Each structure stands twice: as C-alpha cells, then as structure tokens.
Amino acid sequence: MTPQDVCSVDWVKVFDSGKDVLVAGAAVLASCVTWHGINSWRREQRGKADFEVARALARALYAYRDAVTEARQGVIRTSEHPPASDSVREASPQQRAEFYAHVFEGRLKPLNAAAVELEAARNEAEALWGAKARTLVNAALECKGELRGAMWAYVANEQPDGEHFDDHGISGFADMVRMTVFDATTGFNGPDIDPFGIRLSERIDAVQQMLQQHLSGGQKKSRR
Template sequence: MRDILDACRNPWIRPQELPKGYLEATSQSAQQRGEAMAHVYWNRWDKLYQFTQEFDSASLEAEALWGSEIEELSMNLRKCVSQLRASIEAFIRNEYSGGEDFRADKDYANEVKAKINLSTDGKDEFSVALRNAIQGIETHVRPHLARS
C-alpha cells in the first residue's frame, strides 16, 4: 500500500505519464494542462483504486475474524485515501481553471499540494496520517498473522 500511495503522490511526473503529443506542443492552454494532469493523476489513481478494492474485501474478512477494531483502523486509512482523491480532483480543477481556483486561497492550494505531493522527509501532516493509519492496521493484524 505504501508504494502505491507513494507512486500516486510522486511530485515528479515522468514524460511517459503525459498524454502523447503533450510535450511537443509549443504552449499548453489551461484546458490542455488540465487534461494532461487528469491523464497523469487518474492513471496513478487507478492503481490505488484497484488496491483499495482488494483492501476493502480483506478488511471485511479481517473484521469477521478478529473483531470490529479493524473496521475503525481501516476507516482511518480510507479517510486518508478519500482526502487524497479530493485533493487530486481539486488540483485538476485548478489546472483546468488556469490556476484561478488556487489564486484566491493560497492556504487551500498549499494544503491540496501537500496531500498530492509526497514530501522528501515524509514529515508533513498528511504523510504522517497515512503512515499512522497503515501502522495501526499492521500492529493490529500482525499478531493474528503470526498465529496462522
């Protein structure tokens, strides 16, 4: 899960992630930039979405086997993933608007960018929340797996 989240939040966009022909254009309109960022982030999101579907199934099974505490721990992670999706959507909308959405509220812009961009030290508030959510699940599940 960590690797998939990190890949989704990677601040560096590789050229091969962009739509064909995007880099060759001499200038990009807000519409083209929005489409390019949507292409990049929804392709990244798709991998995370597939994993969360598997995670949801596994967490339901774990709850049935080990009790309801795992549900609360899983909800912490789902909350973070939902916040990431909302931030990706806000970022893409801002690109389509030519930056107008974020121009009015710099604090919101910084909050969104902090969520979609993995920090180099991993000490930002969102990275810590993700790490804590994952560690909470691991800590709860590990003893059960050792018995299996």
C-alpha cells in the same frame, strides 16, 4: 463374613457390577479425551485462520500503502504524459487541466485496485476479529478518498474558469492541496515534511499493531 456368607454371595452379579463400573469409567474417560481433542483441534484451526487472515491483510495493506506512495510521486515521468502532449509549462490552462487529469487518472487506477483488495481483506478480518479491524482499515482507506479529492481540486484549479487558489488569498488551502497530491519530499528541493504521508503512516501503523497481535498469536496456537 463366614464361609457360608462367602458362598452365598452372587459373584456373577458382583463381577457384572464391577464390569459396568469399568465400562462407564472408560466411557467417561473417552469422552474427556474426545472433548480435549476437539477443543485442541478447534484452537489449532482458529489459530491457522487468524494467521492466514492476518497475512492476507498484511499483504493487501502494504500493497495499498505502496500504491498511495506511487500515486503521489513528486516527479511526473514522461511515460505518464498524455499522447502528443506539449510541455506543461507552455500549455494553456485547459491543456494543463487535461494534462494533470490524464496523469492523475493513470495514477489512481492501481491505487483503486489496491484499495479493492484491502477492502476484501478487511471484510475477512472483521468476520474474525470484530469491528475494530474495520475501523482501523477504514481509517487507512480514507487517505485514498482524501488524495483523490485533492487531485481533482488540483485539476479544477488549472482550468480556465478555475478557482485559482492563490488569487483568492487562500494560499494555505493551495499548499494543503499540493502537499496532498504530491509528496514534495520526493521532488527536487522539496520540503522535509509531508503531513499527508505522516497521517497515512500513522494509520498504517495502527493496523500493523493489530496484525502483529494476531500473527504472533496464530503462530503460537498452530504450534501446539
């Protein structure tokens, strides 16, 4: 390039073009930084949401488990007796039915309340994690329905016109009802097995495994 050529270059346009390139590059860089920042923020918020929902579900799950355990206590405390009730051993069939109905109704109230809380936590978990959360929690909640049905079968059997399980040669069903209503391992001289309790524990454990994944994942994301 000759000196004349150099002098003939429109340096203003060159500088303007370079400035445009720099401005465009800066805009692209800013967009990339903003995009990365938004994605990081979204990951952090999702991690926090996962953690909070998992923690709420864990609290509701353990409260429900404890309520089921309490409702199945093998020993009926005096405070659970109906007002002015006589010894259940000396009561008539109708009195026995009313006695157990009163006891079971009192035991189901806190269990029903715990189940409502667990259902609410389940719905939030399903919104974030999908149908698997509902399926696993529902399996645990089914234990409440099974227990309630066994309790009222127990009451019906005590009534004067009840089906008296043992009298009809279906003692296996009678044992199943009794071992569902009461955790015999918490009573005196009870068996060492609790089939209903084992089923409940397995279903609680399945929810716990799902929770551990989301709790650990939420903690890692929130620390980034």
